[in-house]
Amino acid sequence: MTYNTLRHNYADGIATITLCRPEKRNAISFELLEELMRALDEVEQSTAQVLILTGEGSAFCAGLDLDELRSLVGKTHEENVEDTRRIARIFRRLYDFPKPTIAAVNGAAVAGGTGLATMCDFTLAVPEAKFGYTEVRIGFMPAIVSSILVWQVGHKAARDLLISGRLFDALEAQRLGLVNEVVAPEKLMDRARELAAQLLENSPAAMRATKKLLNGFIAADLDQQIAEGIEENARQRTTADFREGVSAFLEKRKPSWSTE
Secondary structure (H helix, E strand, C coil): CCCCCEEEEEECCEEEEEECCHHHCCCECHHHHHHHHHHHHHHHHCCCCEEEEEECCCEEECCECHHHHHHHCCCCHHHHHHHHHHHHHHHHHHHCCCCCEEEEECCEEECHHHHHHHHCCEEEECCCCEEECCHHHHCCCCHHHHHHHHHHHCHHHHHHHHHHCCEEEHHHHHHHCCCCEECCHHHHHHHHHHHHHHHHCCCHHHHHHHHHHHHHCCHHHHHHHHHHHHHHHHHHCCCHHHHHHHHHHHHCCCCCCCCC
8 A cells, every 4th residue: 555645664563654744844634644544554454563653854743734724714614523523533543543552753743743642652752852732822722632631641731731832842741641751863763663572572462452441441531522622623713813823823923812
């Protein structure tokens, strides 16, 4: 199977998916979302027992592609709901993936990029990596990823990250529990493969069962929260602040927010 926005390979029971839009800092396009979903299906059906997700070039994933961002303005509520469902499906697919997953964060992982990095079972990051749920800076909201983030870091920390929209480094991400290890850039992929090799020593069936058990603890609540997030996300896209935030971001100026 061929892909335009990513590549993947298999070696010694380990599958590696690399986001390949380095000229756009591996920004998320709807094509990338569709191809990532297909690649995950392919890995699940393969003999590989561990998945590594990384990015090509200097960034892991810089969030939503600017062309896609432009296209969101002016869509109907129904179109926004369907777009948001696509995003929710890929996050949930990665979070619930039956085989162990490792994110090797080689650089900036912002907005949706932070989401992809932290949906994995293990997240390794270089010291220079930057994370952030920056959606509020453009009048938007990280409604989908917030449902899982609360379970990962707790309400107080989630409020800090989601409402402030601030960037934070790999060490803080590790302190929060979003990153397992901070690794020197030249050792990142070696460490990811080393961890994958350690996981390969375990029973594949037992690891799948353990992941299913852990995810099952919150599955019902997560289903409801994501459904609510999809509706709220779509509603926010129709607001004046979203239109102003996107315009200001694209025009590289300070936004003029509404007072409501």
